Amino acid sequence: MSAAGVMNAPILPGATLGVLGGGQLGRMFVHAAQSMGYFTAVLDADATSPAGLVSHRHIRTGYEDPQGLAELARLCAAVTTEFENVPAAALQTLALTRPVAPAGEAVAIAQDRAAEKAHFVRCGVPCAPYAEITTPAQLAAVDASLLPGILKTARMGYDGKGQARVRTPAELAVAWDDMGRVACVLEKMLPLAHECSVIVARGRDGSIVNLPVQRNLHRDGILAVTEVHAGNVPASQAQQAVAAAQSVAQGLDYVGVLCVEFFVLEDGSLVVNEIAPRPHNSGHYSQNALDVSQFELQVRCMTGLPLVQPRQHSAAIMLNLLGDLWFKDGTAAASTPAWDQVLALPGVHLHLYGKAEAKPARKMGHLNITAATPEQARAVALQAAAILGIAPF
Known part of the structure; x- marks a missing residue:
């Protein structure tokens, strides 16, 4: 069978499945995989991670550690992730030799609110009116119709983190300063x-x-x-x-x-x-x-x-x-x-x-x-x- 055929053949119970991330979503994935007859491996640096504690194998390295990724690829027939902020590059490295789902390219879009919004627009799916803010010039050019709004960091935000409600241009400027002037997206607040x-x-x-x-x-x-x-x-x-x-x-x-x-x-x-x-x-x-x-x-x-x-x-x-x-x-x-x-x-x-x-x-x-x-x-x-x-x- 060709290499492409091997990558596309179903992976049956008895194989080992890997997951990047050791949190509760990884733990519940591990339980589901084990109940179906698979072995599991978790890559997470935390020795007491919820998923690592219940997995057959626990690779205790960072997500970008070359040796850890190589070991995960060696052990596993396929790999997934339980955490959207796992470096997309790690998934892309694993995908060179193993099926990886979701792909690093898709995860990279989900990691960046600006790229995410652009994807929604490409798909014809409605989203809240928004503006990207990465420079003082973009901040000054924000349309007043977007206020009041919610300023969100473009990356690394979840469970309400990296967000601030703003009502005026002055509040927007202060909030952007408070966020360290990192790349942000301003979304119009909707009823x-x-x-x-x-x-x-x-x-x-x-x-x-x-x-x-x-x-x-x-x-x-x-x-x-x-x-x-x-x-x-x-x-x-x-x-x-x-x-x-x-x-x-x-x-x-x-x-x-x-x-x-x-x-x-x-x-x-x-x-x-x-x-x-x-x-x-x-x-x-x-x-x-x-x-x-x-x-x-x-x-x-x-x-x-x-x-x-x-x-x-x-x-x-x-x-x-x-x-x-x-x-x-x-x-x-x-x-x-x-x-x-x-x-x-x-x-x-x-x-x-x-x-x-x-x-x-x-x-x-x-x-x-x-x-x-x-x-x-x-x-x-x-x-x-x-x-x-x-x-x-």
């Missing part, structure tokens, strides 16, 4: 009704499947609640969101799992917010409410196995579990939340990430609540939230 996301999985052969549209609630820039059930968004919005997400993935010639996040405006229209080239917090409910999770789809994409359209069998709500819950009584010392009380509720599934220390705003785990009806799922989710000290929604 939002709510937020939603779509996770798609695209195979090497161009086949594409999607999870149901997810309705999301963010607090302080971090996802707090995801609700997924029939009618969580109007059917026309759902169809538009899925079509837009597919267009974004196809425009990248993407292989892998991709999350596309949307703002739903008060007039019912959709604009794309950003993409994440990996499984996503808003897709965690798929572990318990769908017959194929986003992490199994990640395995299928990188190995060239067939993609099947996931089917939802239960209404679902996902609650993010942040480290604040360990300090809900205002004490300095962490205390374990009342998991026994939460797990006494019907349809509650606890997923903790194996992190050694709870810290405020740190993602420690999530709860998936499943039920026969949306009303039942919501009632139980609110009970669980009350026990844990999560604000109602």
Whole structure:
């Protein structure tokens, strides 16, 4: 068989699959791959990384370490990433000898908000009006119609980091100074009704499947609640969101799992917010409410196995579990939340990430609540939230 044929042949269980990044998304990928019969290897410098602790092999080097990358390539039949800020060059190096999904070129676009916005425009997918700011001249030339707006660093922003709301040109100038005058994007603030996301999985052969549209609630820039059930968004919005997400993935010639996040405006229209080239917090409910999770789809994409359209069998709500819950009584010392009380509720599934220390705003785990009806799922989710000290929604 030719080298190209080897690269395109399905990689069957028994092979070793690699992941760059040792966080919770890597951990859940490792669990999914192992349940399907694969061996796993994680490259992450942290000796106590959640994914490294459960993987067959843990390569403890930086993402750009030549020896670490060579060892990962030697061990693995294919490689993926769990973190969008892994250097794209590392993925491109691995791709010289191994199938890598997603490709470094696609990850590089997701790492740069300006390149990301330009890609949305190329795909004909609407996004918020914006301007790039990389020089004082561009700052001075910003159109007043973009204010009030949100200034975002072009690179390395996630979970609300690297962002500032600005109302006037003076506030914009101060915010850009505060960000160190790095490359930024200014987005016009739009009248939002709510937020939603779509996770798609695209195979090497161009086949594409999607999870149901997810309705999301963010607090302080971090996802707090995801609700997924029939009618969580109007059917026309759902169809538009899925079509837009597919267009974004196809425009990248993407292989892998991709999350596309949307703002739903008060007039019912959709604009794309950003993409994440990996499984996503808003897709965690798929572990318990769908017959194929986003992490199994990640395995299928990188190995060239067939993609099947996931089917939802239960209404679902996902609650993010942040480290604040360990300090809900205002004490300095962490205390374990009342998991026994939460797990006494019907349809509650606890997923903790194996992190050694709870810290405020740190993602420690999530709860998936499943039920026969949306009303039942919501009632139980609110009970669980009350026990844990999560604000109602």
